[in-house]
Amino acid sequence: MDTFSCDVLIVGGGGAGLRAAIAVAETYPSVSVTVISKVYPMRSHTVSAEGGAAAVIKSGDSLDAHAYDTISGSDWLCDQDAVEAFVREAPAEMLQLEHWGCPWSREPDGHVAVRPFGGMKVERTWFAADKTGFHMLHTLFQTSLKYEGIRRHDECFVTKLLMDDGRCQGVVAIELATGKIQAITAKAVVLCTGGCGKIFPFTTNANIKNGDGMALAYRAGAPLKDMEFVQYHPTGLPFTGILITEAARSEGGWLLNKDGYRYLQDYDLGTPEPTPVLRSMELGPRDRLSQAFVKEQEKERTMKGPYGDYVHLDVRHLGERKIDGKIPFVRELCLKYAGLDPVKDMIPVRPVVHYMMGGIHTDIHGATAMPGLYAAGEAACVSINGANRLGSNSLTELLVFGARAGKAAAVFASERGEPSPSVLAQAHDEQRRLEEQFLFKTSGKERIATVRQAMQETVEQSAGIYRDASALQQAEAKLQRLQERFRDVNLEDHSYTFNTELTAALELSYMLDLAQVIVGSALQRRESRGSHQRTDHPERNDGRFLAHSMAHRGEDGLPQIEYLPVTITRWPPGERVYGR
Amino acid sequence: MPPTIALDVIRYRPEQDAEPAFQTYEVPFRDDWVVLDALNYIKDRLDGSLSFRWSCRMGVCGSCGMMVNGKPKLTCAAFLSDYLPGPVRVEPLNYFPIMRDLIVDITDFMRKLTKVKPWIIRDQVWPLEEGEYRQTPEQLDTYKQFSQCINCMLCYAACPIVGLEPEFVGPAAIALAQRYNLDSRDEAAGERLKILSDHAGIWGCTFVGECTQVCPKHVDPAGAIQQFKLTAALDALKSFLVPWGTR
Numbered sequence: 001m002d003t004f005s006c007d008v009l010i011v012g013g014g015g016a017g018l019r020a021a022i023a024v025a026e027t028y029p030s031v032s033v034t035v036i037s038k039v040y041p042m043r044s045h046t047v048s049a050e051g052g053a054a055a056v057i058k059s060g061d062s063l064d065a066h067a068y069d070t071i072s073g074s075d076w077l078c079d080q081d082a083v084e085a086f087v088r089e090a091p092a093e094m095l096q097l098e099h100w101g102c103p104w105s106r107e108p109d110g111h112v113a114v115r116p117f118g119g120m121k122v123e124r125t126w127f128a129a130d131k132t133g134f135h136m137l138h139t140l141f142q143t144s145l146k147y148e149g150i151r152r153h154d155e156c157f158v159t160k161l162l163m164d165d166g167r168c169q170g171v172v173a174i175e176l177a178t179g180k181i182q183a184i185t186a187k188a189v190v191l192c193t194g195g196c197g198k199i200f201p202f203t204t205n206a207n208i209k210n211g212d213g214m215a216l217a218y219r220a221g222a223p224l225k226d227m228e229f230v231q232y233h234p235t236g237l238p239f240t241g242i243l244i245t246e247a248a249r250s251e252g253g254w255l256l257n258k259d260g261y262r263y264l265q266d267y268d269l270g271t272p273e274p275t276p277v278l279r280s281m282e283l284g285p286r287d288r289l290s291q292a293f294v295k296e297q298e299k300e301r302t303m304k305g306p307y308g309d310y311v312h313l314d315v316r317h318l319g320e321r322k323i324d325g326k327i328p329f330v331r332e333l334c335l336k337y338a339g340l341d342p343v344k345d346m347i348p349v350r351p352v353v354h355y356m357m358g359g360i361h362t363d364i365h366g367a368t369a370m371p372g373l374y375a376a377g378e379a380a381c382v383s384i385n386g387a388n389r390l391g392s393n394s395l396t397e398l399l400v401f402g403a404r405a406g407k408a409a410a411v412f413a414s415e416r417g418e419p420s421p422s423v424l425a426q427a428h429d430e431q432r433r434l435e436e437q438f439l440f441k442t443s444g445k446e447r448i449a450t451v452r453q454a455m456q457e458t459v460e461q462s463a464g465i466y467r468d469a470s471a472l473q474q475a476e477a478k479l480q481r482l483q484e485r486f487r488d489v490n491l492e493d494h495s496y497t498f499n500t501e502l503t504a505a506l507e508l509s510y511m512l513d514l515a516q517v518i519v520g521s522a523l524q525r526r527e528s529r530g531s532h533q534r535t536d537h538p539e540r541n542d543g544r545f546l547a548h549s550m551a552h553r554g555e556d557g558l559p560q561i562e563y564l565p566v567t568i569t570r571w572p573p574g575e576r577v578y579g580r
Numbered sequence: 581m582p583p584t585i586a587l588d589v590i591r592y593r594p595e596q597d598a599e600p601a602f603q604t605y606e607v608p609f610r611d612d613w614v615v616l617d618a619l620n621y622i623k624d625r626l627d628g629s630l631s632f633r634w635s636c637r638m639g640v641c642g643s644c645g646m647m648v649n650g651k652p653k654l655t656c657a658a659f660l661s662d663y664l665p666g667p668v669r670v671e672p673l674n675y676f677p678i679m680r681d682l683i684v685d686i687t688d689f690m691r692k693l694t695k696v697k698p699w700i701i702r703d704q705v706w707p708l709e710e711g712e713y714r715q716t717p718e719q720l721d722t723y724k725q726f727s728q729c730i731n732c733m734l735c736y737a738a739c740p741i742v743g744l745e746p747e748f749v750g751p752a753a754i755a756l757a758q759r760y761n762l763d764s765r766d767e768a769a770g771e772r773l774k775i776l777s778d779h780a781g782i783w784g785c786t787f788v789g790e791c792t793q794v795c796p797k798h799v800d801p802a803g804a805i806q807q808f809k810l811t812a813a814l815d816a817l818k819s820f821l822v823p824w825g826t827r
Contacts, residue, residue: 039633040690042731043641098712101700101763103720103727110714134640135727142698142756154690177679206635239612242638333638336657449624493629495593498680501628 001427002175002182006034006151007413008406009170009186011158011213013041015133015398016377017192018140019093020406025147028410036153036173036184038208038503041141045194045206046398049133050245050329051117052125053395055090058114061122063087070393071571073119073285074357074386075530076546077226080569082364082382086393086400093399094126102139103128115326116250117392119285119578121278125392130245130329136395156182157503158212160430161189161220161373162423168220168373169419172430176503179496181434183427187413188372190405191217191360195378199511199518200353201456202308204236204243213379215510217360218517222368223550225381225564227514228522228532229357231389232465234289236352237338238307244330244349246391248342249282251326253315255289256346257301263311267292270579280579287388287531288578290351294465305348312346319343351465355394357385357531358521361550361564366405372412376405383548386566387530438502444490448501451485452508458482459515463522468536472523479516483557486512513553520559521549542573585609585660586667587618589630592678600678604667609660615668616644616655619682632682639796642732646682647671652734652794673737689733692749696757696775701768719764726759726804728797735791735801741784748784749776751791751801758804769811777812785809 008024010017013035024033035041056066066087071078094112098104104112105127117125128135144150155176162170162185170185196211197203218224234255235244249255252275257263262272262281269288270280277283293311296302302309315323315330320343323331334342359381366374366382377398384397462475486509493501527541528534547563554560584606592600605626607618616634623630634644637656644655649669660668676684706713735751736742742750749757757776761769776782785805792802 039635039643040686040731043635043643045636045641047641047730048636048638092708095708095712099700099706099708099765101760101765103724103763104712106715106717106720108717110716110719112712131640131728134730138727143700145694146697146699177685206641207637208635240637336639447624448628491628493631495595495629495680497594498631498683500631501623 001431002180003185003424004034004182005185005419007031007186008033008188008190008409009184010035010190010192010406011171012044012192012194012379013037013152014044014192014194014377015046015137015140015395016402017190018144019399019402020190020192020376020409021150022140022144022147023403023406024410025149027407028414029149031410031413032151033149034151034153034184036156036158036171038155038157038176038212040154041152042138044137045209046133046137048204048206048243049395050130050243051247051250052115052127052132052392053094053136054117054120054125054390054392055094055396056087056124057091057094057112057126058124061124065122066124068571069120070384070390072574072576073388073390075388075540075576076573077386077529077548077566078383079567080571081567083384084569085364086384086397089400090396093403094396097136097139097399100139100143103135105129115247116276116278116283117390118246118250118283119279119390120392127247130247130327133395153182153184157506158216159434159506160426161216162426163220163370164420164423166221167371169423172427174434174502176498179499181427181431183424185419185423187416187419188374188409190366190374190376190409191379192375192377192402193379195356195359196511196514197353197356199456199459199515201453201460202236202241203353204233204241205353210507210510211514212507212510213375214360215513217368217373217375218513218551218553220370220373221553222370222373223361223552224517225358225361225548225550226383226386226521227356227358227517227551228463228525228549229387229530230353230463230518231286231355231357231531232290232351233286233354234293234351235313235349237333238305238310238348238350240337241352242333242337243352243354244313244333244347245327248313248315248327248330250276251315251322252276252318253282253313255282256312256314257296258303259301263296263301264289264292267295268579284578285388285390290465291533293351303348308350310348310350313349314346315342316344316346355389357381357383357387357389364404365408366401367408372416374405374409376401387532438491438505439494441491444488446485446489448489448504448508451482451489455479455482455512455515459518463518466533466535467522468534469523472519475519476516476523479512479519483512517551517559521551521561524561525549546573581611582609582665585618585664587622588667588669589622589682590671591630591681593680611661613660614656615648615653615658615660615670618660619655619670631680640730642730645673645732645734645737647674647737652737654732654734654796657796673733675737675743676733686733689736689750692753693731693756696749696753696772697768698756698760700760700763700766701771702765703767713765715764723759723762726755726762726799729755729799730797732796734794734796738790738794740788740790745784749782751805754782754808755799755801755804758807773808773812773815776808782808
């Protein structure tokens with residue numbers, strides 16, 4: 001077995017992981033830092049983010065305004081101390097990225113430009129055309145290359161956290177190229193592995209988004225927070241699930257039902273105006289827009305397609321020049337993947353699973369409940385997103401809390417001794433487990449894809465945009481059976497070299513655990529808030545549920561749900577008002 | 581519309597195969613399927629041991645580049661309907677060592693990427709309190725095209741020089757160097773010029789422009805190489821014209 005050691009080990013090389021790594025290298029140069037990722041960092045899913053990243057920079061805006069939009073957008077489930085830290089540190093983080101070379105779109109005078117975005121009362125979303133995530137990720141990755149102190153283990157798949165006496169002391173990983181097991185010991189570990197949209201059948205998320213870090217932390221004893229809150233983005237292309245950015249609406253696009261009617265006006269989202277109005281109509285928050293789609297569907301005012309019902313996103317009136325200038329990627333994606341030109345054609349869209357508001361419970365420094373274990377980005381839940389994230393807050397979150405978690409992990413590491421040698425024995429056990437359960441096993445009747453598809457359908461049917469107790473209870477039972485079927489999975493690939501069937505099996509096992517947490521948390525929360533809508537409990541219930549759900553893994557492997565009160569600083573819970 | 585289409589796919593498992601060989605799979609033909617969908621059908625339903633990289637399925641992560649009927653393509657954007665009646669030949673990217681099936685070794689590319697110093701280098705770094713470096717839309721336009729590279733490496737698989745001259749930094753890395761050279765915030769064009777002109781490869785480029793033709797993001801690496809050569813040639817010329825003591 002190959003063994004390595006470092007002070008801070010970062011799992012995941014997307015926006016949060018790279019920002020954390022650079023924070024360690026810049027702030028604590030004597031602390032050694034390694035980034036381990038199952039893909040090359042520039043393949044990470046941050047690359048797919050399109051619309052922009054929010055931070056207060058313009059006159060006429062204020063930190064309190066950004067905080068209020070975020071808090072009301074979250075349906076008051078975020079922690080307000082976290083939001084205050086977030087909006088305060090966001091501008092400097094965004095400027096830092098500008099200094100590192102991010103090609104932000106500009107005003108004629110050379111200042112960075114901002115655009116409107118859903119649920120934001122002021123224009124504060126920085127953008128690099130509509131490839132913001134792509135440019136942020138490549139800027140961070142290329143900048144990280146200048147720090148010789150940042151070591152990388154690219155294409156290494158983490159299978160387990162090494163825990164000793166409740167403290168995280170490293171990971172076990174498979175080097176994909178060779179199949180060799182690596183034991184990497186560390187004084188602190190930061191999980192930046194992103195979300196888990198692939199639990200659902202129809203998602204904008206890339207193939208790699210399987211919740212690896214969430215499941216690793218959960219199995220090691222760290223609680224997962226608010227996992228019932230799943231964001232459906234209102235505008236995905238049918239079949240592929242490719243995201244059509246919210247920027248298409250913030251630049252002036254309309255959502256139309258089969259009668260060509262801007263149906264959002266029927267759902268308390270304002271009255272239609274020819275040009276975009278902030279916090280109104282098409283610039284309402286994502287949860288409300290996706291819920292409006294379902295209501296239109298029930299009224300049979302959506303259109304039927306081979307991949308489910310859809311509505312139209314119409315940007316034709318923006319004209320070719322604006323489309324090419326502000327949302328060129330929308331046009332490229334439609335032309336290449338949907339065979340239509342948004343300059344001339346309306347775009348068919350339907351709600352699509354996009355983002356996990358929930359994740360590994362952390363404090364505002366990125367520390368989890370387990371000493372030595374940190375998390376940031378979509379994998380984590382600080383929480384600034386509560387029951388519904390506003391578009392363009394998540395890219396900024398990667399920077400603010402990536403940097404915070406990196407620094408906190410570095411401080412922790414510099415105060416601790418070397419990891420205990422006993423953790424290496426766990427690595428040997430893990431190697432045996434992988435071989436016995438997967439590589440050497442020749443029995444087993446189930447195909448990975450069959451179990452995966454059954455899981456995806458189960459979660460979609462029970463924990464979709466609208467939920468109720470009966471569907472969720474049925475899903476609990478089905479997922480339990482799927483766990484059993486997973487134990488009977490058969491691998492056709494017994495090779496050590498780049499065994500992607502083995503990694504697919506491990507990813508499925510992560511997703512099954514998380515699917516149980518999503519369904520279990522959704523069943524326990526008997527109220528409707530933000531993206532979590534219970535048809536059997538349609539009202540928000542602050543008396544009982546102004547609290548984060550905390551899922552601990554029980555001894556039977558099933559989630560045990562407890563609640564942690566939300567932190568309120570200056571904004572008492574109120575009504576969410578859009579368009580009036 | 582035919583009910584099925586055949587894919588001839590390169591298989592290579594170093595632990596059991598002496599050399600790469602084709603294996604044929606029959607998959608359902610669907611109008612809206614791309615080659616990557618067909619590969620996933622094979623992996624999910626027919627043969628779990630077929631290995632390939634993929635992630636975003638929207639042409640931006642750069643993972644799924646392969647040779648499709650002899651041309652470098654992002655398989656997520658290569659529609660089966662463009663290859664009727666088949667068979668579709670799917671191979672790993674040209675000029676890269678094959679690790680396994682359709683997966684190639686890109687560590688050399690990663691080394692070359694770092695070599696061109698793809699980050700902002702300046703003498704004077706503004707404190708963040710001073711705000712952003714000003715950059716007009718026109719200044720952004722000068723390098724924007726070269727900033728669109730997704731590192732998919734189709735241009736390497738298309739470049740005859742990459743095949744002949746292993747030390748050639750290659751189209752994508754040169755385009756990336758040029759992306760920073762042309763950025764008004766950067767001051768290290770001279771440093772990068774020196775790194776690039778030290779290598780014979782750049783002078784071997786014959787401007788056949790295959791790199792630009794196959795680029796899925798219209799980055800135009802051939803244009804970047806041409807700009808570079810011109811700058812390097814002028815630089816060399818200046819070294820004759822300018823008195824030594826003033827340099």
